[in-house]
Amino acid sequence: MSAGGFQGVRSQKSLDLSRDFARHQRSWFAQVQARAAAGEPFAVVNADAPQELFRVFDIPYVVTQWWSSVVAAKQRAGEYLGRLVQLGYPEDREPYTALGFASSLETDPSSAPWGGLPRPTILHAVASGDCMRKLFEAWARQVGADCLLLERSNSWVDDIRPDWWAQAHDNWNELIEGDRLDLMTAELEGVVRWLEQRTGRRWSEARFREVMDLVNEQEEYYLRSRDLIASARPAPVSVADTMPATMIPQWHRGSEWGRDAAKALWDAVERRAAGGVARCPDEQVRLMWLGRGMWFNMGFYEYFERSHGAVFVWSIYLALAADGYIRRFGRDEDPMRALAARFVTMGDELRSPTWASQWHLKEAQSHGVDGIVSLGPAGYFNRLAFERAGVPLLELDVSHVDASGWDDEAVRRTVATFIEDRAAPVAASRRDRERASG
Amino acid sequence: MRSFEHGTSAAVSLARERYTGELPSEGAAGPIVAIVGASVPVELVLAAGMTPVRLSGRPRPAPLADTYDLARLDGPTTAAFEQLLDPARPFEFALIGGDGEAHSVLFGALREIRRVEPHHRLPQLSFVDLLHLPNRTTTRYDRGQVERLVDTLERWSGRRITADDVREAVVRVNGIRTLLAKAMALRHRRPARLSGSDALHLVGAALVSPPERIRPWLSRLMADSPNLPELAGPRAYLTGSTHEDPAVYEVIERRGWVIVGEDHPRGQDALGPAIEQTADPLDGLVEHYQFANLPSRRSSEDRARHVAAGARAADADIVVHFAFAHDEATPWDRPAIHEAVAAAGLPDLSLPEQRFGDVDPDALGAAVESLAFAGVGARQ
Numbered sequence: 001m002s003a004g005g006f007q008g009v010r011s012q013k014s015l016d017l018s019r020d021f022a023r024h025q026r027s028w029f030a031q032v033q034a035r036a037a038a039g040e041p042f043a044v045v046n047a048d049a050p051q052e053l054f055r056v057f058d059i060p061y062v063v064t065q066w067w068s069s070v071v072a073a074k075q076r077a078g079e080y081l082g083r084l085v086q087l088g089y090p091e092d093r094e095p096y097t098a099l100g101f102a103s104s105l106e107t108d109p110s111s112a113p114w115g116g117l118p119r120p121t122i123l124h125a126v127a128s129g130d131c132m133r134k135l136f137e138a139w140a141r142q143v144g145a146d147c148l149l150l151e152r153s154n155s156w157v158d159d160i161r162p163d164w165w166a167q168a169h170d171n172w173n174e175l176i177e178g179d180r181l182d183l184m185t186a187e188l189e190g191v192v193r194w195l196e197q198r199t200g201r202r203w204s205e206a207r208f209r210e211v212m213d214l215v216n217e218q219e220e221y222y223l224r225s226r227d228l229i230a231s232a233r234p235a236p237v238s239v240a241d242t243m244p245a246t247m248i249p250q251w252h253r254g255s256e257w258g259r260d261a262a263k264a265l266w267d268a269v270e271r272r273a274a275g276g277v278a279r280c281p282d283e284q285v286r287l288m289w290l291g292r293g294m295w296f297n298m299g300f301y302e303y304f305e306r307s308h309g310a311v312f313v314w315s316i317y318l319a320l321a322a323d324g325y326i327r328r329f330g331r332d333e334d335p336m337r338a339l340a341a342r343f344v345t346m347g348d349e350l351r352s353p354t355w356a357s358q359w360h361l362k363e364a365q366s367h368g369v370d371g372i373v374s375l376g377p378a379g380y381f382n383r384l385a386f387e388r389a390g391v392p393l394l395e396l397d398v399s400h401v402d403a404s405g406w407d408d409e410a411v412r413r414t415v416a417t418f419i420e421d422r423a424a425p426v427a428a429s430r431r432d433r434e435r436a437s438g
Numbered sequence: 439m440r441s442f443e444h445g446t447s448a449a450v451s452l453a454r455e456r457y458t459g460e461l462p463s464e465g466a467a468g469p470i471v472a473i474v475g476a477s478v479p480v481e482l483v484l485a486a487g488m489t490p491v492r493l494s495g496r497p498r499p500a501p502l503a504d505t506y507d508l509a510r511l512d513g514p515t516t517a518a519f520e521q522l523l524d525p526a527r528p529f530e531f532a533l534i535g536g537d538g539e540a541h542s543v544l545f546g547a548l549r550e551i552r553r554v555e556p557h558h559r560l561p562q563l564s565f566v567d568l569l570h571l572p573n574r575t576t577t578r579y580d581r582g583q584v585e586r587l588v589d590t591l592e593r594w595s596g597r598r599i600t601a602d603d604v605r606e607a608v609v610r611v612n613g614i615r616t617l618l619a620k621a622m623a624l625r626h627r628r629p630a631r632l633s634g635s636d637a638l639h640l641v642g643a644a645l646v647s648p649p650e651r652i653r654p655w656l657s658r659l660m661a662d663s664p665n666l667p668e669l670a671g672p673r674a675y676l677t678g679s680t681h682e683d684p685a686v687y688e689v690i691e692r693r694g695w696v697i698v699g700e701d702h703p704r705g706q707d708a709l710g711p712a713i714e715q716t717a718d719p720l721d722g723l724v725e726h727y728q729f730a731n732l733p734s735r736r737s738s739e740d741r742a743r744h745v746a747a748g749a750r751a752a753d754a755d756i757v758v759h760f761a762f763a764h765d766e767a768t769p770w771d772r773p774a775i776h777e778a779v780a781a782a783g784l785p786d787l788s789l790p791e792q793r794f795g796d797v798d799p800d801a802l803g804a805a806v807e808s809l810a811f812a813g814v815g816a817r818q
Contacts, residue, residue, distance in 0.1 A: 087773060088773035088776065089769070089772075090769035093766050093769055094766070129539045130539050130540075130734040130766040130767040131767045131769075133571075134738045134767060134770035134771060135770055137738060138773070149571060151575060151579070152569075153579060154536060154545075155565075156564075156567045158549070158563075179583075182578075182579070183575055183578070186575040190573070352546050353547050353549070354546070377509055379508070379509060380508065381550055381554070384554060385554075
């Protein structure tokens with residue numbers, strides 16, 4: 001397949017619920033469009049900003065990164081980003097978020113993915129990185145929305161616990177610097193006050209606790225699913241199943257539907273594992289996909305199942321849901337501080353040196369991964385951790401947003417060679433060990 | 439007009455000669471504390487009896503830093519990283535400020551190096567996470583950071599920092615701020631009396647020198663000012679990315695232009711306005727650094743207003759938006775700056791995606807000269 005003409009390959013999902021979730025998403029989005037069209041406030045919220053507050057207020061919202069994945073899947077990214085350039089904005093700085101901005105410039109809903117993103121009245125993000133503040137302010141200016149930004153603090157302690165996941169669920173008050181929690185808690189209180197005044201909607205503390213409990217319940221199901229997939233041989237499902245089955249309900253965190261969707265995933269994974277139903281019955285090699293999803297070509301994840309018995313068993317989506325989101329709190333504790341604890345560290349798990357490399361390694365080892373395929377460079381500390389642990393790594397130089405540069409034959413060849421030359425020997429040793437240990 | 443290479447004040451000659459973008463080897467009044475970025479309160483370092491020296495981000499080979507291949511580290515921060523990793527460095531303490539994402543990545547990387555590669559002999563480090571949204575919540579957080587910095591410096595220096603120590607240090611640096619502002623105003627005259635590249639040398643000297651060392655240079659410059667050469671070329675105000683050395687300035691000024699002002703944090707605004715002496719001196723520091731001139735942290739509209747006002751104050755003929763390819767932030771500012779500058783009645787030129795440390799002088803020169811054909815600078 002030549003570059004530029006690649007249309008992507010759909011994955012064959014093992015779970016019916018992925019299709020159910022996709023249908024729900026369509027129906028939910030139609031409702032959001034209808035509510036926005038009826039004049040309700042409508043927010044576009046970045047993934048690293050607390051959507052829970054909007055849920056408490058029952059303000060319809062869409063998460064930027066979900067919408068960008070829709071646009072990318074419809075292969076409209078290049079065209080939309082070009083419209084940003086026409087306005088003088090860059091197309092290659094934070095492109096995944098900029099795609100949300102760019103798609104807001106669509107003037108023909110009939111040709112837009114899913115009928116188009118409604119015009120937001122509120123844009124909400126954490127002022128992370130060097131350009132998020134500027135990007136959201138420009139977006140807000142362009143569409144006439146209010147821009148609600150949260151401060152982003154950075155870890156400054158001399159030593160951080162490399163096993164953060166063991167502390168994050170219950171001991172987050174000790175894991176995270178107190179000043180950072182104070183700041184985010186105060187920021188969130190400000191958001192609540194602003195939304196109360198701006199929208200005239202009433203805050204309910206009881207509803208807030210309910211939403212927070214639903215989030216924790218939902219993520220607990222992911223934790224159980226993740227742990228079961230890690231231990232099951234062969235894997236009952238692959239990332240082609242878990243990525244959409246996790247990502248879609250994650251955008252509905254704090255709702256009963258989101259909690260029930262996570263339970264449905266757990267039920268399905270448990271049922272398959274108990275029945276010995278495998279994603280790839282002849283599983284030989286277990287792979288980790290490091291990075292964002294290849295949404296325009298989900299079929300990629302099953303390219304090597306039949307040819308090599310190689311299954312992608314891990315992606316950030318389910319694993320981050322399992323380790324990154326749960327913040328348990330007692331009845332006498334402030335749920336706002338627990339919510340702050342969820343978002344203060346968001347992103348560190350995937351990018352900060354100690355956090356990311358140690359977590360990725362822990363996950364690779366707990367899943368019995370024989371090789372890691374990384375979307376782009378994995379980074380020095382990841383490489384070092386994997387190398388010291390003897391886990392082979394392939395760094396694929398491809399984009400997950402723009403299909404125009406995808407050379408399918410070359411990618412297939414590169415990954416196949418990696419599996420054969422590097423992952424398969426590791427897999428053989430692992431299987432021997434697992435057989436020996438029963 | 440006169441070229442920037444021609445006669446000038448002895449103070450400028452000294453700055454050119456002694457400020458090479460590197461750490462000075464003389465004049466330190468106490469242990470050197472290497473500073474990464476513009477948002478570390480150097481007044482507290484002085485109050486601790488130590489010498490703050492801003493690390494240069496000047497392009498350089500970075501074999502030690504390159505080993506780590508840190509994707510989110512830009513060129514200037516990589517240069518600082520190299521100096522922090524160098525076992526022959528002339529300092530044992532370093533403070534990293536929260537100017538932008540690269541600085542938090544730098545601190546995180548150094549912290550991890552200390553953990554996984556303990557054989558490296560790193561300086562004692564602290565990250566000063568001063569934040570910059572214009573809200574009280576941020577002010578309160580920053581206050582905590584400043585207090586933590588006081589504790590760190592007391593531990594490093596072995597001496598207690600009193601309120602009077604801080605007040606005195608603020609006075610010392612404010613004195614430099616006042617003198618530097620006067621020196622920079624020499625560029626705003628028409629014709630200018632100080633070139634942009636010379637201004638950058640002076641600012642650079644001020645960032646690596648104790649106040650007592652730079653003060654006589656700046657006083658000398660002002661005393662010499664009536665006799666400084668007149669620089670009558672077309673006048674450009676520079677915005678966009680930070681310039682760690684005068685290389686780009688020199689290319690532009692060799693073409694007969696004068697850079698009469700800029701808004702990046704190594705230019706005329708490097709030290710910012712004088713710090714107010716507040717009842718609790720830490721409050722003044724917090725406010726100053728929360729609102730420090732950090733283009734990557736400023737809103738585009740705020741920056742655009744600042745640029746338009748600065749260009750007018752400098753009596754510029756044009757605003758040049760120069761962006762290095764590594765700069766994630768400044769391309770987002772471009773439309774707002776264009777609009778604000780146009781409203782101020784000035785033309786502007788965009789030079790995007792420039793290569794840090796490898797600017798093509800012919801291409802840059804040609805872009806600048808094309809303005810002459812467009813009639814910019816016709817008032818000369």
